[in-house]
Structure formats: C-alpha cells, structure tokens
Amino acid sequence: MSAASGDPVRSLRWGVNYTPSDGWFHSWQDLDLDAVRADFESIASLGVDHVRVFPLWPLLQPNRTHIRTRGIADVGRVVDAAAEFGLDVNVDGLQGHLSSFDFLPAWVTSWHRRNIYTDPDVIQAQAALLRAIATEISARPNVLGMTLGNETNQFAVTRHPEQQLTTPNQMGAWIRGQLDEIGGVLPDGMHQHSFDDNVWFVDSCPVTPRHAATLGDATTVHSWVFTAVAQLFPSGHPARTLFADYLVQLAQAWADDPGRPVWLQEIGAPYPAIPAEGAADFLEDSLRPVLDVPNVWGVTWWCSHDVSRKLADFPELEYTLGLLDSERKVKPAGRRLAELIAEQKATPVPVQQRATAVSFDSGDESTGLGRSLTDPAGPVFGAWLRLATDGIKPALIRTNKVHDADYLAARGITTVVAG
Template identity: 55%
Template sequence: MSSTAPRFGANYTPSQGWFHHWLDFDLDAVRADLDSIAGLGLDHIRVFPLWPLFQPNRTLIRPRAVEQLVELADAAAERGLDVNVDGLQGHLSSFDFLPAWTQTWHRRNLFTDPDVVAAQAAYLRTLAAALADRPHFIGMTLGNEINQFSGDPHPDPDPITPGQAGDWLRTLLDACEEGAPGKLHLHAEYDASWYQDDHAFTPAHAARIGAVTAVHSWVFNGTAQRHGRDGTATEHHAAYLIELSKAWAHDPHRPVWLQEVGAPAPLIPAGHAAPFTEATVANALDCEDVWGVTWWCSHDVSRSLADFPELEYGLGLLTNDRQVKPAGRAIARIVEDQRAVAHRPKPRTIALVVDTGDDDTAPRRSVCAPGGEVFEAFARLTADGARPTTVLASRADDRDHLAGRGITEVVTPAQVL
C-alpha cells in the first residue's frame, strides 16, 4: 500500500469567458481565479487548452497560445498549485471542439488517420516540452473524455476497434513522454469505458496504459436516478469506480486518480451538494492507492453564456464571482483534516467477482453499470457494512494475485444478490 498522501485539486474553469477565455487571454483574471482556488487549500489544477485554438491548422501550433499556457502554469506555481494539462479538447461540458482540418470537407478519423494522429502527437509533444522544465508541471492527460468520439451515443462518431484505440493511446502517450520525460502522463475516459459493452476504449486500456488510472465519476449516469441523492450506491459511486478499476490492473497497487467528480443538479440538489461532496470524497479516500481527487469544477459557468445543459452552470466550488460555495467549504474542510492525519486506509479484504467475458475487450461490461449485477452487488455489500473491491473471474482462484492485494474472501454477484 502506498503511504503517499492523496492530492486535492480542481478542474480549472475560468470565471471569465469559460474556456473561451483563451481567445481573450487575461492573465490578471486568471491570477484572481487561481487565488480563489488556492484559498481552498488545494494543491493542483487540471487545465484545458482548446485544441482548435492552439492547432488551427494541421501544421500550425500557435506559439502565442503555447506561451499563454505556460504563463497560466507559472501563475499557478506562484500560488502553490501544480498543473496537469489536458491536450485534446476535444469535448467539454456537452460542446465539441475539433479543428476544421478534421471536419466536413476534411473529414477523417480522429484515431486512425495517419496525418491526424501525427499532428496530434506533434501538438501534445509541443505542449509537454513547453512545460517540461517546470517542477510544478505534473504531466499531460491526452484529452478530456475523447473516447466519446469513438462511438454511440455521439451523433457523428469516428468508429474504431479496441485494438486501434490501444494503438492510438500508446502513440500519443509516447509523444507526451518525448516532450516531457519522466512526468505523469495518462489518458482519461468517461464511464462508457467501464459500462458500455461495445465501447472501443476498454477497462484494460484504462487500468494498464499510462502512468495512473483515471476515473471520472458522474452519478447522473443512472446511479442517482436508481438510488437517490443519498443512496449508498450514489455516495459510493466514485469509490466503486476506483475499486472496479483494480480488477483489470496488473500492478496490485497501481495509483488511481479520481480526476473528475461533481455534484450535478437537480439529482444532487444545491442544498445537498455539501453533504454529497463530503460523503463522496470520504468514501473515495477509504480506497487504497488513490493518487488524488480533482473536483469538477473550480468556478460556476456564467449565466451570460447560452446553451449549456442546466446542470453545468452550478458545478463550481466557487461562484462565477469567486465566492466560496458550500461544496467549496466542504472541500476546504476535507483538505485541512486530511493534512492533519496520515492517510492509510485498510486493505479491502472481500472481492466481488467481475465476469465481462474476454478480459481485454470486456464484451459484457454492462454488468458493471448501474442496474448490472456487479454494480448492484457492490452497493449491497457496501450497505451491509462491507468494504468490497473487485477481482476478474480469471483471477478469482489465483492465490498469489489475491494475496498481493490483501484479499481473503471472494464472492460472486449471485451470492450477494
């Protein structure tokens, strides 16, 4: 078990102009935002360049845009905040941001077209290299939930196979490593990777490729609808994803980053956001090997901006004018409490068997989704006071594997339900 204290941060959503702020970059406004984030006691931010603005042509990566990213990162460092950079945006809060050279008359597959992949690699390598000498630079995330472009329910997907997804991930992570050797480079998908049977990005990709496993926990995926705002499954959803990821990991103590988690209204009403935040983070921290928790998001989206889904406007720890909200106060309390004690969660000794068919492609992974037998059995065990983890069916009788993870009891969903 790692004894490293977990990190606490926020996904940085600029208070002025949202991510469109790159068009009218105002370093003073950024500094004010970062002051308000640092005031919560957080130690890092996740930053989102908009890909079409940074690489508007396949062979043009705008030097001034890269300079502004470095200026933002340096301003964060001045306030004690480390920085992770997501490169391919990609997709943010229901909006897609893809450069014109991948669309319409220039339409080509984002994941398999050789020219597109080479340009993506050059872009990520350039961003990583620009920050490589900064000690406060954590590393690159390839993009924000870019897996949503690979299939349903996206309205205009670029279909690929799991094999092609794996090749794409390795190619681009290699580019990040070339740009900034030795930094923490990773990829991050939304939960279709864990829950959708035919999805090209798989649990094995998430848990075996990159420096850490990233999970994004959103209870509007059917969890809160089925179990309510304060149901066991709802308050433990992030912890469930952390423990589910461990079934596929080769390293028994691979770090897991809860890279996105938030309190989405109306399923989590504004008046319940703070209790949900406290419960979600406490339960996540009851898992071993948590690299960190990064809340979505830092600041609310301004009501002057149109066409966002309603839930997106109020997810901030701070208001649009940088006032701390109840969820922000809850996070600040958690950070202060965690830094006062050693973080050493006990091993989870009971493991729930996960059988999704082939371990690499997981053709039956919907058993892990809300309503599926693995998901519901995990919630039942947790409600009964157990602290379950998960193990693949192919490893359920592997004594060395179980011992390496501290597992002493294995149960099937059928036994639980």
C-alpha cells in the same frame, strides 16, 4: 509515504479541474493573466495543491500544419501563474470535449472530416501538438504531467451524433502512441488518458477497461451520477454517494498491477440529480469512502468555478458545478472541501486493504464485450452495494484472478463473493 510499499498513511493529492470564472474555456482566445491569477488565488484558498487545465485544440492548432506559438506560450504562462499560488498543474492535450461541447479543429470536420483516431496525417499532427505542449511546460517544476485529452472516447461511442468509427485495437494503438509522444518529451511526468464511464459499462465502446487500466501511468476515474445511478436510485440512496468508490474499485480490479495508481480525476455534484442544498453533503459523503483506498493518488473535483449565466446553451447542471461561483465567492461545497482537506492534512486516514471482494466475469478483455455486467443496473453493482451498505467495504476482482495467490495477497483479499 507510498501506499504501494505498504505504509499505513500516504499523502493524498487534492485538486480541482480549472474552469475560468470569466469567459469559461473561451478565455484562452484572449488570455487575461490577471483574471487567471485571481482565479488561482481563490482556488488556492481552498487548500488544494493542484489544478487540471484545458487549452482548446482548435485554438492551438487551427491548421493541420500550423501550431500557434502564442497559444502554446499561453499554456506555459498559465502554468507559471499557478506556481505563484503553490499549485501544481496537469495539462490536458487534445480538447476535445468539455461540458457537452466538442472542440475539434476545422481540418477534421465537415468537408475536411477525417478520423481522429486512425487517419495517419491527423495522428501525426496530434503528436506534433502534444510534443509542442510538452516541450513548453517541460522545464517548469510545478508540472505533474499531461492527460492525453478529456474523455477522448466520447467521439467514438455510438451515441455521439458524428461518431468516429474505430476498433479496440486501433484505439489502443492511438492512445499508446500519443502517450509515448508525451513521455518522450516529459519522461518524468505522470501521463494518462481519460474517459467517461462508457469505458467500464458499454460493450461497444472501443476504449476498453484494459486500455483504461494498462495504458498510461495511472487509471483515471470520472464519476458522474447523472449518467445512470441517479436514474436508477432515488435521492438519498447510498448508491449515489458510493458510486465513486465503486468506480475506483472497478479501476483497481481491471489492473494486473495491484499497485497501479488510480486518480479520481473528475467528480462533481450535478444539479438537479444532486439538489443545490445537498451538494456539500454529497461531496463529503462521496469522498470519505475513498480516502483509505491504498492506490488512490488523488482527488480532483469538477470544477473550480461556476459557468457564468452570461454564457448561453449549457446544460443546466454546468452552471452550478463550481466550488466557487463566477464571482469567485466560495460556495458551501467549496467550504466543505476545504474543511475535509484541512482535516486530512492534520490527521490523514490510514490506508486500508479490503479483505472482501466481489468477483465478476470480465468477458472478452481484448474487445470489452461483457463489461456491461458491471453496469449500475446489473448484478455486480447490486452485490457490491449490499456489502457496502452493510458496513463491509468491498473490493472487486475479476474471476480470472481469484486463484492468483500472489495477486490476492498483494491486494489483501481473503474472501471472494460471487457477483
């Protein structure tokens, strides 16, 4: 049932971000479908209903005017393999950035460096690739849709060692245009873009909260406590397990449409911020607060399988994020997720509007200047957290919406507390 229609219960989608157990994402170079099937069988045993997959951009489009037919066909083969185990699939398009590694084709780097957001030739080539992927998967009934790319803002932020300069207007045009390319081929899919939490908290990030909450069919949330929360709040502090809920509420607050879906597209238990023995509890304690949020479309855990220790130079946390290890054995966090899914399928948590909301000044919404007010170190998170730890499940609301009676009614907000 649909939360947007006011029904008390809706069917939450459960999934994982698929990290191949053998060879990580490099396995796309010499795809072994038997290994993929074994991975999907182990994933399906957890009770999830979908996976998010990540074909690598340089492997699919090694030259600006050359898209590898075999590479595109491999994407379709992986989607078909998922169907064998009852799994729906979301396909990411431009990879992009994954687990601290960048995957840009040679024709936009070094001597051929071009801006991936503003160069007309690059934009045209990206669109061709996205259309090719969309065309390949369009006839497959287990396709949910596409995500433009994984945390596509990463290359534009000031901390990136080879920053691609762009403005919020240019970034908005790029996201909008590429999503239109996907939608033109897959008109019935759910398509979105994704980003890290710089979008919500860093004033200089050219992807703005308005881009996040208005472009595409859903707002994605990537919840990682190691970026700020774990540095600000000690182990065991409720801020850590409430952070995902805070981001979901922030995503809702930035949307003009009270019914816009929010997809908790990435959340994980990163070591050492989350000790290995605490990963299962962190998973459950982070997910339970969002289960009754009306607009949450689904939860997609990062990630399916651990990165193998045979592979070098990953940040330590990447080797332990899986629900299953690299031998496909279920870990405690994986068992806990399976138990939570089974519980929710048997007795779904009724959706519940939040009557109390913390307000915040959204600043300059066209540029995102002022968004840092909602950073975990700031007063808005502090006010929201105090209510949350007092047993009040608070929402968030922009100050320019607090006198909009229709908006307040649609979200069920009756009390507004200043942040």
